[in-house]
Amino acid sequence: MSIVVTLCTPQIKPGAVKSNTQSILACIAKAKKSDVVVFPRLCITGATCSGMFSYPLLTNAAGAALEQIAAACGNKTVIIGLPTVKDGKVFDSIAIIKNGATAIYSPKKGMTDIAASPLCYGEDVIPDLDEDGLKVRVLQDIDEKEAIGADLVIIPTAYPTYVGGLEDVFSRAKTLRSVAIVSAGKGESVSGKIMSGDKIVCTLGKIEEYAGFDEESVTAKLGVPKNKPLPPKSPMREVSLLPQSDDECAQMYELMGRGVLGRMREIGTDKVILGLSGGLDSTNVLVALTMAFDKYKLDKKNIICVTMRGGASSKRTQDNSAALIDGYKVTSYNIPIDAAVTLHMRSIAHEQKDIVYENAQARERTQILLDLSNKFNALMVGTGDLSEICLGFSTFGGDQLSQYNPNCSITKTAMRKMLKYYTTTKHAKPVSKIIEDILSTPISPELLSGQETEEILGPYNIHDFYITEIVAKKLAPKDVMEDAINQFAITPQAAEKYMKTLLNRLFKFQFKRNFGPDGVQMFPYDLSDLIVRSDFSPELWLDNCGL
Numbered sequence: 131m132s133i134v135v136t137l138c139t140p141q142i143k144p145g146a147v148k149s150n151t152q153s154i155l156a157c158i159a160k161a162k163k164s165d166v167v168v169f170p171r172l173c174i175t176g177a178t179c180s181g182m183f184s185y186p187l188l189t190n191a192a193g194a195a196l197e198q199i200a201a202a203c204g205n206k207t208v209i210i211g212l213p214t215v216k217d218g219k220v221f222d223s224i225a226i227i228k229n230g231a232t233a234i235y236s237p238k239k240g241m242t243d244i245a246a247s248p249l250c251y252g253e254d255v256i257p258d259l260d261e262d263g264l265k266v267r268v269l270q271d272i273d274e275k276e277a278i279g280a281d282l283v284i285i286p287t288a289y290p291t292y293v294g295g296l297e298d299v300f301s302r303a304k305t306l307r308s309v310a311i312v313s314a315g316k317g318e319s320v321s322g323k324i325m326s327g328d329k330i331v332c333t334l335g336k337i338e339e340y341a342g343f344d345e346e347s348v349t350a351k352l353g354v355p356k357n358k359p360l361p362p363k364s365p366m367r368e369v370s371l372l373p374q375s376d377d378e379c380a381q382m383y384e385l386m387g388r389g390v391l392g393r394m395r396e397i398g399t400d401k402v403i404l405g406l407s408g409g410l411d412s413t414n415v416l417v418a419l420t421m422a423f424d425k426y427k428l429d430k431k432n433i434i435c436v437t438m439r440g441g442a443s444s445k446r447t448q449d450n451s452a453a454l455i456d457g458y459k460v461t462s463y464n465i466p467i468d469a470a471v472t473l474h475m476r477s478i479a480h481e482q483k484d485i486v487y488e489n490a491q492a493r494e495r496t497q498i499l500l501d502l503s504n505k506f507n508a509l510m511v512g513t514g515d516l517s518e519i520c521l522g523f524s525t526f527g528g529d530q531l532s533q534y535n536p537n538c539s540i541t542k543t544a545m546r547k548m549l550k551y552y553t554t555t556k557h558a559k560p561v562s563k564i565i566e567d568i569l570s571t572p573i574s575p576e577l578l579s580g581q582e583t584e585e586i587l588g589p590y591n592i593h594d595f596y597i598t599e600i601v602a603k604k605l606a607p608k609d610v611m612e613d614a615i616n617q618f619a620i621t622p623q624a625a626e627k628y629m630k631t632l633l634n635r636l637f638k639f640q641f642k643r644n645f646g647p648d649g650v651q652m653f654p655y656d657l658s659d660l661i662v663r664s665d666f667s668p669e670l671w672l673d674n675c676g677l
Contacts, residue, residue, distance in 0.1 A: 132353040133261045135282070136164040137312040137329040140346060143396075144176035144319050147191040154210065155202050157347060164206060164349060165261055170288050170314040170325075171211030171222060171242055174199075177288035178319035179213075183220050184248045189213050196234075200227045207259060209268060209286055213249065222249045224268065224286060228259065240270025241287040241313075264352075272302040272309065281308060282352055288314035290323035291343075291385060293378050293652050303332040308352060315343050320392035320534075321648040322658045324385060343388065371516070371598045371653055372544050379551035382544075382652055386415070386536035387422025389650035393534045394509050400428070401508035405499050405529075406435040406454065407576070408447030411513040411537055413454065413568050414545050417552055418536055419511070420458050424557065433460040434508055438467050438495045442576045450564055450571070457560035463502070467494045488577035492528030500531075509533055512647055516656060517542040517590055519646065520597050521632065522639020523583070530642050538649030539656045542573070543594040587635075588628040592618055596632050600671075602655040607633065607674045629675050637668040 138161070140153035154169060161167045171177060174192045182188055192212040199210065207228045214223040214234055221236040236252030258280065259266040267280035270287070277283045283306050289299075303309050315327020327343035331350040341348035373379045390402060402419060406412045416435065423430050437451045455462045471490050480486050503510040512532025514524050516539055524530040540548070549569055553562040573583045573590065584590060592614060599610040611625040620628075641664040643657065651658040 132351055133165040133264055133266075133282075134163055134349060134351050135166045135168065135284075135310050135331070136161040136347055136349045137168050137310055137331070137341070138347040139170060139312060139315040139327045139329060139343075140173070140317075142173065142176050142314075142317040144179045144317075145182055145188060147175055147188070147195050150174055150176065151195040151198055154199055158199070158202055158206065158208060161206070161347070161349070166207045166209070166259075166266070166284070167203075168284055168286055168310060168312050169208070169210040170312050171224065171286050172213060172288055173210050173286075173314065174212040176318055177211075177242075177314040177325060178321070178323075180247050180319075183213050186215070189215050189220060196225055196232065200225075200230075200232045203227045205229075207261065209284060211286055211288070219250045220248055221252055223252075224256065226256065226259070226268065237270040241272070241285065241289045242270070272299075272306060272311075274305050277306045277309075283309045285309065285311045287311065288318075289326055289328075290651070290654075291326040292654050293373060293381055293385070295326075295654075299326075299328065299330070300332075300337060303330055303337070304335045306332065308333045310350070310352075317392075320389040320396075320650070322651045324388055324392070324650060369598075369603050369655060371539075371541050371594070371602055371656065373547050373551075376551050376554075379548045382540065382548055383418045383421050383552070385650050385652060386418035387425070389536050390419060390509070390511060390534060391422055391426065393648070397509060399507050399509055401432040401434060401506055403434040403436065403499060403503050403506065403508040403510045405495055405513065406437055406451045407513075408437075408450040408454075408568065409571070409576075410542065410545055410549065410568060410573065411515050411518075413450075413565060414515075414540070414549060415511055415513050415537055416454060416458070416460075417549070417558075417565075420460070421557060430458060430460050432508075433458070434463065434502070434506060435460050436463045436465060436499060436502060438465050438498060440467050440471070440491050440495075440576065442579045442581065444574075444576060446567075446571060447576065450568055453564045454561055457564065465498055467491060467498070470494050483578060488575070489525045489528060491577050492525035492575075496525075496528045496531050503533065511536060512649075513537050514646075515540050515542055515545060517594055517597065519643060519657065520601065520636055521587055521593065522635045522642055523587060524642060526642055526645075530646065532647045535647045535649035538646070539652035539658065541594040541597060542590040588631055589618075592620070592625075592628050593632055596629060600632070600636075601657060601660070602653070607671055608676070611675065626675050630672060633668050633671050633675070637662070637666055637671075640664045640666065 138157040140157050142150040174195050223236045225234045235254040235256045237254050239251040256268040264281040266282045268284050309332050311330040313328045314325040318325040329341040329348040331339040339348045339350040499510050510533045512535035515537045574581045599605045614625045
């Protein structure tokens with residue numbers, strides 16, 4: 131007794147039911163020797179349609195597509211996901227096509243993780259399938275109790291990739307005797323969560339077959355597993371906004387590149403444009419871009435780096451920008467902004483070099499990048515990091531804007547770890563010494579002479595610790611400050627000062643986050659799913675700061 135199972139993640143596009151159906155049919159046709167072909171949940175429409183699931187035009191098209199798919203299955207059993215409507219509600223459903231008949235079920239949520247969606251989940255239990263004498267059970271999650279008695283558990287799902295998250299999935303998969311998991315992947319929206327595209331076949335606690343985001347399918351022959359002991363479960367990843375290893379640093383760069391390339395495909399461009407300052411943030415984005423372009427053999431001349439020297443730009447940062455451009459052999463544009471900013475300041479009759487002057491520079495740079503984006507039909511990527519986003523340390527209508535921001539889930543402290551890791555890799559050889567110098571350069575927006583950001587806001591390592599504890603772990607400020615006093619050897623007065631700075635700015639500048647660009651969500655507990663009204667009061671949090 132054995133069956134051949136193929137797990138597929140075809141190239142899809144949210145809402146493009148017609149072309150998605152053609153991709154699905156092509157996968158079925160390729161799986162000629164397979165008994166069972168499994169697709170992710172919501173594969174017909176795409177899992178990331180969000181609010182559009184509530185529109186009958188989409189759900190009706192999905193139902194018609196299912197009939198077309200069923201007619202092409204032959205003697206194969208095909209398992210596929212789509213939205214269905216019942217009693218005026220839209221359900222995340224699974225269709226099982228077998229022996230010419232189609233049955234549709236609406237199971238509970240399980241591993242499916244789709245934000246900002248009107249989808250409902252049911253309580254249906256899918257009957258076991260008999261495949262050549264093997265008892266095949268379709269579940270919505272990895273559950274040892276629900277898997278008892280099954281020869282093979284199949285889990286069609288749609289879950290995002292987070293840093294370190296794959297190890298958790300592998301670990302959980304190993305708790306079942308025989309399991310096949312397929313998740314939505316390539317073509318899904320990259321607005322925040324990036325679907326994993328994992329295809330995992332695990333038997334006897336051992337991963338037999340695995341294909342990731344870039345592969346379309348994986349096939350395995352499965353029989354009845356013997357009753358052998360399983361390896362122990364791996365520990366869960368701790369709640370942290372920091373990469374815990376070199377592998378996680380590499381994964382973060384992979385996710386950044388995956389997000390940018392996904393958005394480039396969506397808007398139909400092969401070019402990307404970046405404002406390169408010679409600081410940490412823009413360097414980190416450039417590293418991710420070059421790694422992604424190298425991996426997929428794209429022409430790095432289509433990475434357009436723009437340096438925009440202002441009155442306070444230092445020779446050190448400008449030299450480092452030029453050296454990065456030369457080391458990576460990317461396209462360069464040097465556009466000084468002094469004359470344009472001076473003219474603008476004169477036109478509004480403002481002579482002081484104050485916040486008006488600072489913001490005028492940031493907005494002039496953003497205008498240049500957006501206009502060049504139009505000129506070259508290039509995706510303009512932003513560079514603002516999670517530390518700056520939480521602290522509201524950006525210019526509204528300036529560096530706060532971009533068409534996509536791969537840095538948005540990464541704190542300054544995490545970025546330092548990523549760049550330090552990167553300097554040890556072969557990819558970094560042409561630029562490693564330059565990046566080491568960038569890592570030792572004081573952080574500054576360079577909008578006024580002698581500016582250092584940490585003198586204005588406080589140390590980033592402390593703020594990033596606070597962000598992790600307050601935003602990710604949802605702890606109370608008082609408890610977090612006590613830990614900070616010991617961890618960073620600071621006074622209670624300093625701990626309170628930095629905490630109040632973070633809290634005041636976190637809530638005061640929520641309006642900037644409301645208009646922030648899409649980006650990559652690296653962790654399941656950053657700001658991506660935190661919805662806060664612009665006029666929400668931080669009173670309770672500030673009152674809790676007293677030690």
